[in-house]
Structures are given as structure tokens and as C-alpha cells.
Amino acid sequence: MKPHNRPVTESLRQQRIRRAESLATQYPFASQILSFYIQIARFQQDLYGRLEARSAAVSPTSGPPELPELLSSFPKFLALIEKQAPAPLAEIARDLSHAPSNSWSDLLNNVWSSPGELSDQPTDPAEFLAVAFLQPYAEFVRSRVPLQLEGYSHALCPFCSRKPALAVLRPLGDGARRNLLCGFCLCEWEFRRIVCPGCDEKDHAKLPVYTAEQFPYIRVECCDTCRTYLKSIDLSKNGLADPLVDELASIPLDLWAQERGYSKLKPNLLAM
Ligand SMILES: [Zn+2]
Ligand SMILES: [Zn+2]
Numbered sequence: 001m002k003p004h005n006r007p008v009t010e011s012l013r014q015q016r017i018r019r020a021e022s023l024a025t026q027y028p029f030a031s032q033i034l035s036f037y038i039q040i041a042r043f044q045q046d047l048y049g050r051l052e053a054r055s056a057a058v059s060p061t062s063g064p065p066e067l068p069e070l071l072s073s074f075p076k077f078l079a080l081i082e083k084q085a086p087a088p089l090a091e092i093a094r095d096l097s098h099a100p101s102n103s104w105s106d107l108l109n110n111v112w113s114s115p116g117e118l119s120d121q122p123t124d125p126a127e128f129l130a131v132a133f134l135q136p137y138a139e140f141v142r143s144r145v146p147l148q149l150e151g152y153s154h155a156l157c158p159f160c161s162r163k164p165a166l167a168v169l170r171p172l173g174d175g176a177r178r179n180l181l182c183g184f185c186l187c188e189w190e191f192r193r194i195v196c197p198g199c200d201e202k203d204h205a206k207l208p209v210y211t212a213e214q215f216p217y218i219r220v221e222c223c224d225t226c227r228t229y230l231k232s233i234d235l236s237k238n239g240l241a242d243p244l245v246d247e248l249a250s251i252p253l254d255l256w257a258q259e260r261g262y263s264k265l266k267p268n269l270l271a272m
Pocket of ligand 1: 159183
């Protein structure tokens, strides 16, 4: 299996939502966050479908055909957040929905064009909302451009230059190969196993890996040099796992790592 620039198919999205539903009942500590995620994921799924339809209906020479669809979908997204999100976030969505629409395009443009550093620690909740809203669009655009993934060996996403949100171990022969996954455009690319994607540290002794009994298929890969961590979902140990969803659900691992002074290389879609 060679790395390729795959779009996330309709059935994969549905599987992901089902996985979130099942983990929400399995892990009470994650049920609230997963229920919220499911609402967002359903919205994203619809938006992706509308973007696809819009793009197919308009000839590609007439400018970015998805833009009107995006801007007209943003109020629906804000309404969803206002209704479903915890109070502080719901309030931000309400304020934004009353702001002039040119401030929306500024926000969306800023988040779209700043490759990561602005969004690394999304303390600005409006920015978090924009990232979650634009995620399916990023995926849509990424799956339509030619990307040379074979031989790509950098730690930043080859499409949007963001830091990876997590790692995935995919079965390969008797072991597993490590891929990094971008949480924004969902690009997945191969990366060496014993290298920190945050600072390029290669010294085995400075790259401790932790697991917890509760999640035997999730590794917390830490770096004692830059004090960051990312979670690695081992699909060779649990083929039912969905990397994005299982990463979100395993909140105790984040608390554990953060208590020990590690900070997450890249916060996930729910800003954790
Ligand atoms: Zn990306
Ligand atoms: Zn490091």
C-alpha cells in the first residue's frame, strides 16, 4: 500500500460517526464531548456533500465555485454551535452570528491562510469555530490537488503546512508503519517512527512512549526535548478504532500527559 492522497468517503464518514456514538456510551467521561463532535461531524458531512455538488455543477474556469456555498453555510454552522455547544462557545457563536458578514470572511480567510502557527494554541474560540467549519472544505480542496506523498518526509502537512494532530500506526508486515495525520485537511503521510515531529529529536532515550491499561491501542508519544506529545492510534492492535474519534475520546491520556508538563503538539478539533 503506497501513500496516496485520498478523500474521505461517505461511508468512512458514517463509520466515524458510528464509532463516536459507540465510544460515547462506552466512555462516560467522553460522552459529552463526543455528542458535540457528532453534531459537528454531521454538519461537516452535509457541507462536504454540498461542496461536491456545487463544484460538479459549475465549470472550473469560473472561479472558486464553492465560495458562495461556504459563506451561505456559515450562519447554519453558527446556529448549530449556539444550540449544541457548552455555554462559552455558544455565546461566541451568537456574537459572531450578529457580526457583519465581512468579519466572517476575514476570520475564515485568516484561519485558512495561516498555516498553523496562528491556530496552534487556539485560545481564541472564534478561531476554533472557523477551523471546525473550514475542515471539510480543506479536505475537499486537498483531495483535488496533486500531492507528491511518496518520499515526503517532513513533519508538517504536505498540503496545508499545519502540524500533525495525531499519528496512526497502520499494520505493515509483522509490525506497523507510522503515519502522521493532519487534523485540518485530513492528509495522511508517512513519517519515521523514532523522530519527534515537533523538534526532530532522534535520540531514543528522549522520546518516551506511554500507554494506559484503559487504551492499550493508543500510545502517548512524548518528547523530553521540546516537551510536546501526540497520540498515536495503533490500528494493528485495534482495527475498529477511528484515529480522529479515538483520539478525541481518550481524554484521560491528555490529562495524564499535561499533568506531566507535556503540551500537545497540535490541539484537536475540539481544542483539546
Ligand atoms: Zn493539512
Ligand atoms: Zn521534540
